[in-house]
Amino acid sequence: MAEKLLEIRNLTVGFQTDNGVVKATDRVNLTLNKGETVCLVGESGSGKSVTSLAVMRLIEYGGGAILEGDVGFKGDDLTSRSQEEMIRIRGNKIAMIFQDPMSALNPVYSVGDQIAESVMLHQKKSKKEAWKTAVHLLRLVGIPAPEMRVKQYPHELSGGMCQRVVIAIALACDPDLLIADEPTTALDVTVQAQILDLLRKLQKDLGMSILLITHDMGVAAEMGDRIAVMYAGVIVEEGAVADIFANPSHPYTIGLLQSVPGLEGARGEELYTIRGNIPSLNQLPTGCRFHPRCPHVRERCKSTEPPVFKVNSDHQAACWMYASGGDSEAWRQELEQRS
Amino acid sequence: MTEFIIRRLLQSVLVLILITILTFSLIHLAPGGPFQIMLSPGLSPEAMETQARNLGLYDPVPVQYFRWLGDLLQGDLGYTFKNHIPVGQIIWPTVSNTIVLMGAAWFLTLLISIPWGIYNSTRVYSLSDQSASFISYLGFAMPTFWFGIILQQIFSLKLDWLPLSDMYTMSKEGDLGDLLMHLILPVTVLTLGFLAAYVKYSRASMLEVLHQDYIRTARAKGVREGRVIYKHALRNALIPIITVVALDLPLLVAGAALTENVFNWPGMGRLFVEMAVAREYSVLMAITMIVAVIVIVGNFVADVLYAIVDPRVQLNKRGGKAA
Numbered sequence: 001m002a003e004k005l006l007e008i009r010n011l012t013v014g015f016q017t018d019n020g021v022v023k024a025t026d027r028v029n030l031t032l033n034k035g036e037t038v039c040l041v042g043e044s045g046s047g048k049s050v051t052s053l054a055v056m057r058l059i060e061y062g063g064g065a066i067l068e069g070d071v072g073f074k075g076d077d078l079t080s081r082s083q084e085e086m087i088r089i090r091g092n093k094i095a096m097i098f099q100d101p102m103s104a105l106n107p108v109y110s111v112g113d114q115i116a117e118s119v120m121l122h123q124k125k126s127k128k129e130a131w132k133t134a135v136h137l138l139r140l141v142g143i144p145a146p147e148m149r150v151k152q153y154p155h156e157l158s159g160g161m162c163q164r165v166v167i168a169i170a171l172a173c174d175p176d177l178l179i180a181d182e183p184t185t186a187l188d189v190t191v192q193a194q195i196l197d198l199l200r201k202l203q204k205d206l207g208m209s210i211l212l213i214t215h216d217m218g219v220a221a222e223m224g225d226r227i228a229v230m231y232a233g234v235i236v237e238e239g240a241v242a243d244i245f246a247n248p249s250h251p252y253t254i255g256l257l258q259s260v261p262g263l264e265g266a267r268g269e270e271l272y273t274i275r276g277n278i279p280s281l282n283q284l285p286t287g288c289r290f291h292p293r294c295p296h297v298r299e300r301c302k303s304t305e306p307p308v309f310k311v312n313s314d315h316q317a318a319c320w321m322y323a324s325g326g327d328s329e330a331w332r333q334e335l336e337q338r339s
Numbered sequence: 340m341t342e343f344i345i346r347r348l349l350q351s352v353l354v355l356i357l358i359t360i361l362t363f364s365l366i367h368l369a370p371g372g373p374f375q376i377m378l379s380p381g382l383s384p385e386a387m388e389t390q391a392r393n394l395g396l397y398d399p400v401p402v403q404y405f406r407w408l409g410d411l412l413q414g415d416l417g418y419t420f421k422n423h424i425p426v427g428q429i430i431w432p433t434v435s436n437t438i439v440l441m442g443a444a445w446f447l448t449l450l451i452s453i454p455w456g457i458y459n460s461t462r463v464y465s466l467s468d469q470s471a472s473f474i475s476y477l478g479f480a481m482p483t484f485w486f487g488i489i490l491q492q493i494f495s496l497k498l499d500w501l502p503l504s505d506m507y508t509m510s511k512e513g514d515l516g517d518l519l520m521h522l523i524l525p526v527t528v529l530t531l532g533f534l535a536a537y538v539k540y541s542r543a544s545m546l547e548v549l550h551q552d553y554i555r556t557a558r559a560k561g562v563r564e565g566r567v568i569y570k571h572a573l574r575n576a577l578i579p580i581i582t583v584v585a586l587d588l589p590l591l592v593a594g595a596a597l598t599e600n601v602f603n604w605p606g607m608g609r610l611f612v613e614m615a616v617a618r619e620y621s622v623l624m625a626i627t628m629i630v631a632v633i634v635i636v637g638n639f640v641a642d643v644l645y646a647i648v649d650p651r652v653q654l655n656k657r658g659g660k661a662a
Contacts, residue, residue, distance in 0.1 A: 058558055083564075091561035098559075103552040108574045118560045150397055153650040169560060 002033035006055070007207050010069035013047075013054045020132045022281045023049040024064065025233045029308075032177070037203065037240075039257070042230035043278050046076060048213045051230075055211075056096055057086045061268060074176070088123040092122040095170035097338070099182040101162035103155040111165050112150035118172040135151035137168040143199055160191035167198065171265055181213045194222060217260050226314075229253045232279055232289040235308075235314070239315030248315040288320070295334055296321065314318045344647050345393035350533060351639050357410070363404050366620050391509045413626070425627050429610070436506060437606035441595050444521055450624045452534050453580065456541025460549060461568060471538045477533035483594055487601035494524060504603035511629035525602045529594055533587065540583055544576040553574070578649050585641030589634045 009163040014021040025047040032038050033272060040048045053059040053168045055071050057078060071078040073094065077216035078086070090096075098104040115137055125133065131150065138146035139166040154162055162182060170178055180199065184192035196219065203210055212223055220227050221241060228238040229252065245256040257273040276293040279285055285292050291301040300320050309322035321331050348596055360650065382390070391397060416426035442481065459468040485526040495503040502521050503509060548554065549572055557571040558564075596608025603609070614622040646652045 047399055056559060058555065061558060063556075087561045087563050089561070090559055096559040098552060098556065100552060106553040106557070107651060108577070109571075117562070155651050166556070169556070172560075173418050182531075322646045 003071070004031055005034045005036075005074065006030075006211070007071070007072035008051070008055065009072065011051065011054060011066065011071065011171065012057055012068035013050050013064050014067045015064045017187065017282065018283055019312055021067070023067070024231060024281060026071065028230075030228055030235065030238070032209050032211055034176075034209055035203070035207050036225045037212055037223055039212045039214060039224035040218065040230060041220050041227055042216060043215060045232075045278055045281075046230040047233040048215075048230055049181050051182055052096070052211060052213055055179065056083070057083065058090075058096075060256070064093070074118070076247055081236060088122070091118050091170075091175075092173045093175055094177045094179065095173070095175040097163070097166045097170050097183050098183065100186045101166050102154065102159055102186070104127040104166050105162055108153055109149055110153055111157070115165070116174055117168050118169050133172070134168070138169060140167070140171065140202070141165070141168045142194075143168075144193045148213060159187055160194060163187060163195055165192075167195075167202070171202065172322070175208055176179065177209050177211065178203075179211045179213070182215070183212070184219065185214075185216075186202075192219075201248040217256060229256070230331075231283060232284060234318065236317075237317040238267045239311070243312070244314045247311070247315070249311045249315065249322065250290075250319050251296050251321075252290050253317075254335070255293075255295075288318075290320065298327075298331070340646060343652075347639060347642050351635050354635055355492070355632065358635075359628065360404070361409055362624055367400065368623050372462045386533060402413070405479060416625040419619050419622060421617065421619065426621050429622060430607070430625050430629070431628035432493075432620065433605055433607045433610045436604065437599070440522065440525055440529070440599070440604055440606060444526045444533070444595075445591060447526060447530045447584055448533045448537060449584065451530070452537035453541045456469060456538045457545050457568065457573065457576075459538065459542045460546060463546070468542070470540070471535075472603050474531070475535035475539055478509055478531045478533075481531075483528055483532055483597045484601050486531070487525070487598060490524050490528060491601075504601075506601060506605055525598045525604060528598050528601075529591070533591065536587075537580075537584070541580050544579050545572060545604055548556075548572045574648055578645065581641050581644050581648065585637045585644075589630065653659035 004005070008028055011025055011028040011030075012023055013025045014023050021219075025101070028047070028051055030038065030040070039050065042048050050064065053062060053068055054064070055078065056198075057066075058135065059066065060083070066079050069079070078089070081089070094188055105111070112131055112134045115134035116127065118186050119125055119130040120127065121131045133262075135150050136148045143149050143161060143164050148159070149161075153164070157165065162224065167183075178199075183199070183269065184195050187195060193339060199210065199212075200223065202208075210223075212222055214223075224241045227241055227244045229244075229250065229320075230236070230310070232250050237244065237248070237253045239249075247258070248257055252274070258272040259274060261271055274293055279292070285302075288294070288297075288301040288306050289304045291297045294301065298320065306318050306320045306323075308316050308318045310316050311322055321328055321335065379595060389514065394402060398406075407417075414427065418425055419429065455467070455471060459465070459471055491503055496500045500524055506521050507514065508521075512653050545568075549568075553565060554572055557567050562571065592608070595606060596611060598604065599606040599608040600612060607629065611623065611626050614626070642652075
């Protein structure tokens with residue numbers, strides 16, 4: 001059994017709105033082992049980023065609150081820590097990189113300042129040593145001429161380079177866990193590939209775990225050891241990457257995979273779409289959250305929310321189809337025929 | 340940086356030259372002209388001609404302009420028409436008096452408003468934030484002259500705590516304590532008018548910055564909240580604040596003119612009103628020039644501050660992105 005690094009249990013995050021508390025995530029469970037990459041996949045608004053910000057306890061700055069559950073990190077519950085204690089963990093043990101690298105860097109401070117700050121916050125190093133570390137980190141993330149780049153400002157760098165700088169900041173204190181929130185979404189395709197390669201290489205060299213948030217199934221297939229699929233604030237399916245792609249089990253995951261354009265198939269053929277839209281979080285349907293859009297919906301789905309069922313030993317899905325007994329056998333056959 | 344400052348300085352000089360041309364032409368085009376006032380009544384037309392020729396009024400306009408400019412550069416602002424007093428002798432004391440009043444009001448405004456705005460941006464809709472809004476509307480809604488008179492009514496006439504008007508009590512000229520007492524009311528009036536806008540402005544600017552991604556990055560690094568606000572957010576928020584403050588400088592001069600009249604403050608604004616009534620063109624020209632210089636200096640200082648605060652400002656010099 002691999003060593004557990006991060007264990008999210010029943011994590012529920014709420015936001016106070018004019019219409020009462022809205023739950024952005026609802027009893028999310030997710031485990032990350034040491035050295036592993038887990039991809040959290042889902043549409044915009046499904047609660048991926050909220051989950052990651054809750055782990056960092058940054059959600060409080062965005063007006064949210066952790067209503068229930070806990071975040072186990074190295075056997076320690078982060079939800080019971082004060083912000084004062086979290087300051088020592090953030091950027092040190094858990095680091096985070098973000099979607100838009102151009103806006104993730106402060107425009108009025110040099111690249112070196114921003115990397116060195118992180119070093120000085122968590123390690124007892126002089127300013128001079130911290131700048132030396134900054135140059136070293138820039139070299140590590142593959143920026144050419146780091147001695148020159150370290151003095152430059154974000155506006156003097158390209159998007160890809162900025163993301164490398166953001167990664168350098170995140171790596172400054174050799175974190176155990178790196179949370180990457182859509183790190184390649186804002187970048188060109190070729191730069192995307194470079195950044196993903198870099199992340200993979202760094203993970204191998206430094207032995208950290210990565211929680212990668214993406215809406216791109218391709219990125220997830222490329223990077224992940226395991227995938228967790230989120231829909232409307234809940235995790236609907238979780239399993240090993242190969243297993244999810246070979247044998248997607250939740251109707252939502254099946255729909256997601258079908259809506260990725262492939263190289264096969266006739267030209268002009270219409271791309272599959274999941275009908276309907278992701279529900280608004282303050283108007284969630286009863287029962288299974290996906291039931292209004294599900295092509296395999298049954299009566300039971302409309303009334304009762306499905307618990308998580310095991311599909312096989314390391315693969316689980318929150319769908320009534322995998323409950324034992326009843327018509328579930330025939331149901332699954334219908335699913336196989338359709339897809 | 341030095342290159343930027345030099346470039347900007349040359350621009351300022353150019354603008355200043357344009358302003359001298361404009362000022363000169365405007366006064367020159369004014370109908371009637373000051374000439375008649377200067378001459379003793381009952382002078383024969385021939386004598387008038389000679390007089391005008393001696394004064395150089397028949398020279399071509401450009402020649403007159405350059406003569407005026409040359410005098411100006413040597414600090415010679417000309418003479419008043421009526422009593423033939425050097426204009427400089429009338430103006431310079433009022434300039435320093437205005438600077439005292441304006442400077443005190445400006446300094447106090449910035450000292451209160453920016454920290455208050457920052458504080459409110461971190462506690463939106465708190466009591467402090469709400470009262471800032473209230474004072475804002477109050478400050479906007481009350482005309483300077485009306486509010487000034489109300490303060491005089493209460494604090495000098497009724498309560499007799501503060502002097503009613505002027506800069507010094509008679510025979511106490513140069514006494515700092517006496518000056519401060521006289522400053523309280525006009526500075527309050529001026530400050531309240533500007534305070535409101537600046538508190539609102541710095542609050543809004545901070546709020547916008549606090550929602551930026553790089554603030555989240557800073558928090559994710561483990562930067563503590565105080566440092567997030569004063570190091571990462573403030574410097575970015577200051578950029579638009581600098582613009583507004585610098586561009587408001589002429590407004591403050593204008594505000595001072597009204598306040599000076601209400602409080603009988605011997606400043607430039609009051610002088611301008613007096614001299615406009617007396618049609619003393621050389622004095623009006625000089626005041627216009629001085630105000631123009633203040634505006635240009637304000638803009639120059641703002642631009643230099645920009646370049647210090649924001650590294651992107653010098654981008655046009657050696658821009659270019661690395662691939």
